[in-house]
Amino acid sequence: MKLIIAGSTGFVGTELVRQALLHPRITSVVALGRRETCIPAGVNSEDAKKKLIPIVSQDFGQHSDxxxxxxxxxxxxxxxxxxxxxxxxxFPWDEVIKVSREDALATLKVISKVNSSTTSPSQPLRYIYMSGFHVKRDRAEAEKNERLKQMPLMLDYIVMRGDAEQQCVDFAKQSNGKVEVAITRPGLVQGPDRERRSIPGVPDIEVEEVAAAQLEQVLNGFESEVLGNDDLVRIARKAWEARGQA
Incomplete structure (x- = not known):
């Protein structure tokens, strides 16, 4: 499989690149980042060079020919x-919306279009939109969280992310089976060599688990439209157990 990772130089993106380069079923990794994507530590550089295709872009809403x-x-x-x-x-609110919602949908549409002749209902383009633990698609539902109600900016943010989810899902539903979309909602992503934080009411998940679960889903198909924190932990650990990495 040829896999595109958008945000390849970020915290989760870097781990996704590392695991993807090591996965035998992934033949090439298109690493889309705002700076050059380097080969992660622990990956054989010669093997990785054959699979890694780095792309540097300052605007993920616009893609060159x-x-x-x-x-x-x-x-x-x-x-x-x-x-x-x-x-x-x-960041200005307009930039938050562009980066978190508009660019995600724009990139989905571009990739879907350039692959429209090769995708089919039996082999759809699989697209994961990585969202957040508290994200809701309905404002009234979000306002049930009393703590969030005291933070208007955060409330606007999680509803906006929910709208991004819905727009991606709606696009897939209108694709006649050529695109499948899944939403992942991890909790607070933790990792080695990074200060551990905590947020009341938000569970932890290790960066290795987030990456492994998402790779497992794009390779083998989505088990549901929305995958929460517990789902991601379960999927990752089941995949590791199957490969003898438990």
Missing amino acids: ATKKVFEGAGAVIWTVAVTPFKLKD
Whole structure:
């Protein structure tokens, strides 16, 4: 499978690239990042060079003809790009919306279009939109969380992310089986060599688990439209157990 990882130089994206390069069923990794994607530590550089296709872009909402050419033949996309809640106040709201919602849908449409002649109902393009634990598609539902009601910006953010989810799902439903979309909602992603944080009411998940679960889903098919934190942990550990890595 040819896999596109959007946000390949981010925290989760870097781990996705590492695991994808090591996975025998992934033949090439298109690493879309705002800076050059390097071969992660622990990966044989010669083998990785044959699989890794780095693309540097400062605007994930616009893709050149050369980039579109590289997207051809992709079997799956994992979208990890977003302004995180921790950095929400560092960006204008319009930029938050563009990065977290508009670019995700624009890239999905571009990749779907360039692969329209190769995808089919029996082999659809699989697209994962990595969202967040508290994200809701209905504002009234989100407002049931009393803590979030006291944070208007965060409330707007999680509803906006919910709208991004819905737009991606709706696009897939209108694709006549050529595109499948799954939403992943991990909790607080932790990892080695990174300060561990905590958020009341939000469960932890290791970065290796987030990456492994999403790779498992794009390779073998989506078990449901929305995969929560517990689902991701379960899927990752089951995959490791099957490969003797438990």
